Amino acid sequence: MALPFILENEVLIEVKAISINPVDARTRSGIAMADHLKHNNPLILGWDISGTVTSIGAKVSKFKKGDNVFGMINFLGHGKGYAEFVAASEVHIAHKPSNINHEEAAAATLAALTAWQLLVRYAKIKSGNRILIQAASGGVGHYAVQIAKHLGAYVIGISSAKNRRFVLGLGADEHIAYDEQRFEDVVSEVDFVLDAFAKDSLYQSLKVVKNGGTIISLLPMISEDVLQKAKEKNVVVQYSCRIEW
Ligand SMILES: NC(=O)c1ccc[n+]([C@@H]2O[C@H](COP(=O)([O-])OP(=O)(O)OC[C@H]3O[C@@H](n4cnc5c(N)ncnc54)[C@H](OP(=O)(O)O)[C@@H]3O)[C@@H](O)[C@H]2O)c1
Numbered sequence: 001m002a003l004p005f006i007l008e009n010e011v012l013i014e015v016k017a018i019s020i021n022p023v024d025a026r027t028r029s030g031i032a033m034a035d036h037l038k039h040n041n042p043l044i045l046g047w048d049i050s051g052t053v054t055s056i057g058a059k060v061s062k063f064k065k066g067d068n069v070f071g072m073i074n075f076l077g078h079g080k081g082y083a084e085f086v087a088a089s090e091v092h093i094a095h096k097p098s099n100i101n102h103e104e105a106a107a108a109t110l111a112a113l114t115a116w117q118l119l120v121r122y123a124k125i126k127s128g129n130r131i132l133i134q135a136a137s138g139g140v141g142h143y144a145v146q147i148a149k150h151l152g153a154y155v156i157g158i159s160s161a162k163n164r165r166f167v168l169g170l171g172a173d174e175h176i177a178y179d180e181q182r183f184e185d186v187v188s189e190v191d192f193v194l195d196a197f198a199k200d201s202l203y204q205s206l207k208v209v210k211n212g213g214t215i216i217s218l219l220p221m222i223s224e225d226v227l228q229k230a231k232e233k234n235v236v237v238q239y240s241c242r243i244e245w
Contacts (some may be wrong), residue, residue, distance in 0.1 A: 004080070004087040008057040011093070013069060013086050016102035019048040021110045021139065037078055046081025047072050049088075050096055050105035060090050068096040070105035072113065108143070115143035115194075118216050119151065122238070123192050127152025132187055132208060135196040136172060137163035140218065144194050145170040156190070158183055158197075184208050195219070202226045202237065209235050 006012050026032035028045060037043055050070035053063050063069060071093035073079045073086055080086050096105045119125045131148045135141040136157030148155045149171035157167040161177035168175050176183045184204040191213050193205045198218035205215050206229055214236045222239050230237040 003085050006057050006087045008059040010057045010087045010089050011053045011060055011063050012055045013051040013088055014054050015049050015051040015086055017050045017106040018046055018081055019106040040078045044080035044083055047075045047079035048106050048109035049081045050102040062090050069093040070096045072109040111139035112143040114140045115147055119147050125151045125153050129153045129191040132156045132190045132193045134158045136167045138196055141196040145172050
């Protein structure tokens with residue numbers, strides 16, 4: 001079998017597990033990153049992986065042969081993660097903690113990084129902040145609940161009733177079932193809304209966020225009408241793909 005060629009700052013990883021996020025499915029169906037990647041032939045999809053280093057480039061300093069690693073390979077570029085072996089820059093991977101398996105590590109890449117970047121780097125959540133997390137049982141949301149709780153926030157999580165125990169088990173202080181009640185009837189004055197549902201709930205989110213608060217949506221676009229209403233309430237509405245890291 002021909003193995004991928006590695007550059008001097010890259011490692012070769014034998015892939016043990018991958019994870020598939022909405023962006024993978026959308027790209028495969030011809031949207032998301034499909035246009036950007038269309039000139040690659042053959043095109044190998046996949047970004048999130050976990051595996052074992054089998055060789056290292058001359059300038060690699062953080063990893064050695066045999067290390068178990070995980071990461072998001074060349075995200076937004078040609079990841080080539082759906083493969084037995086993948087070449088990865090050493091800045092795209094981290095050592096896999098020994099108390100989680102490869103499947104868990106592969107799953108803790110794009111979804112966890114999204115939650116971490118939004119709550120820690122963008123929102124700078126502080127102890128005592130009141131946070132509403134929509135889709136708290138989902139890929140991004142279930143990490144967001146744990147990270148926000150770790151940072152000392154008061155966390156209100158929304159999911160279906162069947163996932164109530166799961167969301168409370170992650171550390172949420174309160175749970176609202178979207179199939180039992182409307183969250184805007186029972187929540188108010190939150191500092192920060194993370195709308196990981198990313199469908200059509202921005203108007204309701206505007207009702208519950210306090211003056212001066214922030215809403216982050218995982219929607220790819222936000223309407224001018226929502227932005228205008230947010231401005232009137234002195235609320236920042238941001239969508240994650242527009243944030244420059
Ligand atoms: N996964 C990623 O790494 C990632 C990164 C960036 C952006 N995004 C975007 O974020 C969005 C969510 O992706 P995901 O992977 O986190 O989701 P997911 O794992 O597919 O989960 C979907 C979530 O939506 C919840 N939900 C369904 N109907 C709802 C409603 N009416 N109100 C509130 N919540 C509802 C579900 O709750 P129940 O299961 O309890 O019904 C579940 O928690 C997608 O648009 C995706 O493109 C995802």
